[in-house]
Amino acid sequence: MTAQVGVSAREVRRQQTRERILAAAIAEFSRAGMTGADVGAIVTAAKVAHGTFFFHFPSKEHVLIELESREEARIAEEFAQYLDTPRDLCALLTEVVHLVTGLESRFGPLLFKELLAQHFSPTRPHRDEWTDHPVIVLLVREIERARVHGDVHPEVDAFYSATFFLLGIYGVLTTTDHPDTRTTMLTKLVDSAVRGLEVR
Incomplete structure (x- = not known):
């Protein structure tokens, strides 16, 4: 039972992180377009590590998809x-x-x-x-x-x-x-x- 609660809590945190990245990416894409978007600016705004972006989205194109x-x-x-x-x-x-x-x-x-x-x-x-x-x-x-x-x-x-x-x-x-x-x-x-x- 405890393991299930732990997995659920991790999944909630993972989803929250993904939503922060997506929101930050939308703002950056709206400002600069996909090609001009700076992944560094996205991860800074989302307060995540650089690699975390690519864990959730393999490329900027995947954000748009x-x-x-x-x-x-x-x-x-x-x-x-x-x-x-x-x-x-x-x-x-x-x-x-x-x-x-x-x-x-x-x-x-x-x-x-x-x-x-x-x-x-x-x-x-x-x-x-x-x-x-x-x-x-x-x-x-x-x-x-x-x-x-x-x-x-x-x-x-x-x-x-x-x-x-x-x-x-x-x-x-x-x-x-x-x-x-x-x-x-x-x-x-x-x-x-x-x-x-x-x-x-």
Whole structure:
């Protein structure tokens, strides 16, 4: 019984250390980007030894992968709650835009772009399938549901439609800085996506 308590206490300390490192890394990445981030500054802020960083995260890229995974899970949970009430396609896609732009607002444009660059990087340490990403899974499911109900054209491919829509959001956010232009482009993106999906 004592051994189990000891292991549990060690695990709690390990997790607390990991969270401190992650928080310090997020702050440093937001300031300097991943490439320019100084691991020395991260470990100083987290109050850990230099080797402790690499014990928890083999590389700076692994920090971004963990952050992406956590944030995607958080966004997916919010999106799933939103979907508890039936929505039309326009409202559904607008909510996806809102959730993604909210992520950029939380982390700032530099870290947001770093997350996207890492997500699409051919040298990403861990490549995964689209089914490993809960946001796209939910969006595909909703488009497919609308197709089955006759609200979406029967020849629409839900996966490609969802993927192209998300890529469109990322494209606008990473190439356009002016707020009014962004708003217009994102609104038109939603309108175009709905017109491309619905039965004509």
